[in-house]
Amino acid sequence: MSNALQNYIMLLVxxxxxxxxxxxxxxxxxxxxxxxxxxxxxxAGFYAFGPQWGVISVLxxxxxxGVGIALWIRFFPRTILAKKLALxxxxxxxxSYPDELRALIGRKGTAITALRPSGIARIxxxxxxxxTDADWIEEGTPVVVIAVEGVRILVQRDAxxxxxxxRPS
Numbered sequence: 177m178s179n180a181l182q183n184y185i186m187l188l189v190x191x192x193x194x195x196x197x198x199x200x201x202x203x204x205x206x207x208x209x210x211x212x213x214x215x216x217x218x219x220a221g222f223y224a225f226g227p228q229w230g231v232i233s234v235l236x237x238x239x240x241x242g243v244g245i246a247l248w249i250r251f252f253p254r255t256i257l258a259k260k261l262a263l264x265x266x267x268x269x270x271x272s273y274p275d276e277l278r279a280l281i282g283r284k285g286t287a288i289t290a291l292r293p294s295g296i297a298r299i300x301x302x303x304x305x306x307x308t309d310a311d312w313i314e315e316g317t318p319v320v321v322i323a324v325e326g327v328r329i330l331v332q333r334d335a336x337x338x339x340x341x342x343r344p345s
Contacts, residue, residue, distance in 0.1 A: 178224060180220055180223035180224040181224040183216075183220040183223075183224070184217055184220040184221050184223075184224045184233075187213045187214070187216045187217035187220055188213075188214065188217040188237075190210075190213045191210045191211070191212075191213030191214035191216075191217055192210070192214075193210070194206045194207070194209050194210030194213060195207060195210035195211070195214075197210075198210060199261075214237060214241070217233075217237065218230075218233060218234040218237050221233030221234060221237075277324045277327065277329060278324050280299055280300070280304070280321045280324065280329060281321050281322070281323065281324055282320065282321060283299050283300055283320070283321050284299070284318060284319070284320045284321075284334055285297045285298050285299030285300070285304075285318070285319055285320075285321070285331075286298050286316060286317070286318055286319065287306075287313050287314065287315055287316060287317045287318075287319055287331075288303065288315065289315055290312070290313070290314055290315050291306065291307075291308045291311075291312065291313040291319070291331070292312050293307055293308040293309070293310055293311065293312065294306065294307045294308070295313075297319050297331060299319075299321060304329055305329065306319070306321075306329045306330070306331045307328055307329065307330055307331070308330070308331055308332060309322075309330060309332055311332065311333070313331075313333055317333060317334075318333070318334035319331040319332065319333060319334055320332060320333075320334045320335070
């Protein structure tokens, strides 16, 4: 067996193995190296078989790659392996964190730290990072949640506290 034929076979097998490994270790690096090995196998085919058979070898590689991709797209999604690799559940049971936070709107609590304008408040017996609307609120002051924007919880002084300071509510 000639050296060129050995290179051809080695590059062909290595390219197919690397492309197969790309399925389990995604990232693109193994796929690019595997594709480069297949291109190298096509070039080695010219040395191993001569120009006429080299062209036939490259065409066979291109056709085999096309058929392989078509079969992969057609049959792989139905296999047990694909079902283990891909997410099959819908997000219907998924509870997002902001949805839980929206339930806090209108709830009252107490500032655990000074809110200048951000800090920590205890609302429904749980510590929550909060932000005021450009107002400084001292520790121990009653607060009420007025809005939730994403994970940002906006609070203001509770109305009875505001009246004792003589501010209109």
